[in-house]
Amino acid sequence: MSIGNGQSAGTPLATQDTRSVTGHPTTGSPATRVLGIIVLLCLPLVLWLSFVATPPDAVQGESVRLLYVHVPSVTVAYVACFVTFVASIMWLWKRSEWWDLVGSSAAEIGSVFTALTLVSGMIWGQITWGTAWEWDPRLTSTLFLFLLLVGYQALRAASPDRSSRSRRSAVIGLLLVPNILIVNRSVQWWRSLHQDATLFRTDLDFRIEGLMLFTWMFTTAVGMVLLVWLLFHRFRVGWLANRVEERQLSEAVAARRAEATP
């Protein structure tokens, strides 16, 4: 059961009969439990590595520890958004519920990590640059990415039925990447005309090696496992929500039919 095999309605990722010990349906399965356990075991290790094991940076001091949160969340956010982009293209091609749910699940997770990226970046910027916000291409385009993802979800929430929800959100999902590229290039151009081209000054160019590099790569890897884990669960919640929607509709139709035949 892999998330990458793109099958349509035939075999859903949602396991057919997933009931926990309490008897309620769950979105868990042996595969996701393994992923969840990996994440839960690794998180204390991430905290220990980033707060205890690694030394403070020679230039940035203790604030470098924020980057162990910031960089993995950037990576997860951008990967999730790219998944949404690809899933939107695939939806427009295949028109399957599977791709619709992959895209929307990734967009939801992406927006959470984009927000985390922005907040952790601003705290780091306040400490290191002395200002929480700079009109830097990367910062600005991440903010616009967040706003577009908010719009994507608002549009999905506002769409009355599944067909219009999938159609409309696929269009926004497809526009995510060209939009962000245009914003990024135009801001880059704008800033290079007015002041020094780059904000990331050379005196902050620190070398990462050894344990710091390992921590960085390890937290990013944990972040990716977390993304996959959340994606599975969010996909299954979406799948079950669609089933509930269908059942409600068919029950309403049956109720109306029952009214008509006394």
Added chain:
Amino acid sequence: MLRDAMLVAGKDLRVEARTRVGLGQVAPFAVLVLVLFGFALDPDRGILEAATPGLFWITVLFASVLGVQRAYAVESGAGVRDALRLTSLSPGGMFLGKALALAVQLLAVELVLGVGVIVLYGADPAGWILLVGTALPATAGIAAAGSLSGVLAVGLRVRETLLPLLLLPVLAPVLLAATRAFEAALDGSPADGWPWAGLLALFAVVYVGCGIGLYGTVLEES
């Protein structure tokens, strides 16, 4: 496709000519925004003069939100969308027509605003070739992105509040580029402005292309 576009644009512009909502409400609203900016940024302190290009284009963006809403409100009557789908017009043509009609109306609003900033803010339109060369691709881009965002919000109960959230982040690069180009024109250094006009043209091409390709997907809804 072009014939379909002209038909749809002709229909929208005829509706506008008979109802005069754009001329009677959107254009006065835009002028009102200029006056309000004047109150907010004291005209005697030079802030207004420095901010003129940005204020002009922000006002155009606000007017475009209203214009897009109006362009789809005229089609919100019972059965109008189904009737349009049954006309066998090509979706790409319908998109181009909507965008064309919107662009014509926006250009009219921009003309009024242009006179407004000259009279109220004391702007000097010496570099008018660049001003026109910026306004045309910028308006094409706004109209294309607006028509595409507009159709995404069609038929939703929250369309009035959703549209600005979808449209304005998309139009942010247009605001940035058009403002820089206008700044260059008003400063008398048009050579700095033409690359921005080129960026606006690229934006317009991307969104016209996306609109032609994607408009049909949204229209297929039953």
